[in-house]
Amino acid sequence: xxxxxxxxxxxxxxxxxxxxxxxxxxxxxxxxxxxxxxxxxxxxxxxxxxxxxxxxxxxxxxxxxxxxxxxxxxxxxxxxxxxxxxxxxxxxxxxxxxxxxxxxxxxxxxxxxxxxxxxxxxxxxxxxxx
Numbered sequence: 001x002x003x004x005x006x007x008x009x010x011x012x013x014x015x016x017x018x019x020x021x022x023x024x025x026x027x028x029x030x031x032x033x034x035x036x037x038x039x040x041x042x043x044x045x046x047x048x049x050x051x052x053x054x055x056x057x058x059x060x061x062x063x064x065x066x067x068x069x070x071x072x073x074x075x076x077x078x079x080x081x082x083x084x085x086x087x088x089x090x091x092x093x094x095x096x097x098x099x100x101x102x103x104x105x106x107x108x109x110x111x112x113x114x115x116x117x118x119x120x121x122x123x124x125x126x127x128x129x130x
Contacts, residue, residue, distance in 0.1 A: 004083045006036045006059075008076070015047030017108035021122060027053040038080045040064055040072075048110070049103070058084065 007030065030037050030053075037057040039050040042064050054061035060079055062068070068075050082090055101110040104125040114123040 008080055009039045009050060010042060011039060011046060011050055012042045014043060015049040020049055020103055023049055023053055027056040030057045036084055
């Protein structure tokens with residue numbers, strides 16, 4: 001029985017769009033290594049970036065309500081501590097709809113149809129690349 005690696009991100013601020021490519025690359029690496037990345041957003045208006053990271057890795061994404069913040073240690077022990085196998089037997093916390101659209105590198109806005117650079121995989125909202 002091998003120990004299953006996991007990662008927990010407690011986010012207390014808005015997403016930093018300048019870190020989008022680095023975070024998504026990290027999520028793909030974690031996915032390949034079968035590392036669960038759980039995210040608990042403590043900020044009132046979290047962005048979609050960390051939600052995508054949790055979704056790509058099979059982790060939990062949860063926006064903490066006032067009630068969750070008051071019992072944060074209880075929530076972390078019961079929702080984030082169990083490994084992938086044990087989570088199959090537990091009722092996961094309710095999650096909203098996942099945001100899966102790409103984000104334009106220049107405007108930091110989600111795009112329905114984007115254009116990707118073949119070198120760095122940056123996403124742009126228009127075909128005219130810089």
